Amino acid sequence: MNQSILATLTRQAALVCQLARTKHEDVALLAVSQQLDVSQQVLREDLERLKFCGLAEGGVDPQWHRSLQFNYEPGSSAVTVQQSLGLDRPLRLSREEATSLILLLQQLQSIPHNADAAAITGALEKLQHATKNYTGGFAGILGEEDESQVQASATIDEALTRQRAVKFTYRKPGSAAGTSRTVSVAYRFTHDLFWYLAGFDHDAQQPRIFRFDRIDDIAVSDVAIDPRAASIELNPQDPFSLNDAASVRVRIHQSLLWISRTEPVEILSQHDEQFYDATIRYHSMSWLVNFIVGHAGNIVALDPLVAQQVIEQAKAGLTHYVQQETR
Secondary structure (H helix, E strand, C coil): CCHHHHHHHHHHHHHHHHHHHHCCHHHHHHHHHHHHCCCHHHHHHHHHHHHHCCCCCCCCCCCHHHCCEEEECCCCCCEEEEECCCCCCCCCCCHHHHHHHHHHHHHHHHCCCCCCHHHHHHHHHHHHHHHHHHHCCHHHHHCCCCHHHHHHHHHHHHHHHHCEEEEEEECCCCCCCCEEEEEEEEEEEEECCEEEEEEEECCCCEEEEEEHHHEEEEEEEEEECCHHHHHCCCCCCCCCCHHHCEEEEEEEEHHHHHHHHCCCEEEEEECCCCEEEEEEEECCHHHHHHHHHCCCCCEEECCHHHHHHHHHHHHHHHHHHHHHHHC
């Protein structure tokens, strides 16, 4: 058997066994990473493939024996399908099923070094073309159940047609109050199952990225699109430029391990019964400090300078809270 295929099967088998024992994705990834000396990023891609096959969601699928079955003979170029699960028949997808499949293909497209990226792109283009008359284009892909994001997308479409910037209120994580923004839109994209808007921020006078579910009261402004929006470049594999970001060592409580799936956090090793050593990648020190403070002791900064800023920020927040309570 091809050594690359054998290595992949070894990693995936180890993941399935570890998941059966721990029932916790992040702990399983960490254990197999140390066992096989493989990066967690590679294992996370293996995990996504296992989930797609129904073998890794919440541990081993109890119905694993009903999965697609096939036979591969060493030295042969053919695979004999023994149980097709209906994959040999034409599929007729509902609107919701088509939308889900589009989202899945977009996620697969964002994974670097796919063996057949052209096939994924081709399938995605065909699905989008076939569904555009039924799902309302971008709005349909977002999902009908989230009316606010659908409306935001429609407003952006109108702004682009009229060559105008959009204005909206943006809520940062951990902040109850939002700030008013005027933005010339350059891109809309998905990353880790969230939709984002990238554009030129007229207030900050530089490119910015905003998450759709944190945008409120979006409207077309009277401000013309800034030509600098057209020059913004976005790397779909690394839209937040985290490969070039600074990093800091921290300790994360076991109850917060899930955060590595949605934030630029990498779990390194288990420190004790409650905490894990990890790194956080960041571009802005203020973002990093707010991020740590916002998790109320579940993240501990190991860098003395960062820790001092976290303490000062927490004290300032507590002082403000006390002043509000005594009024």
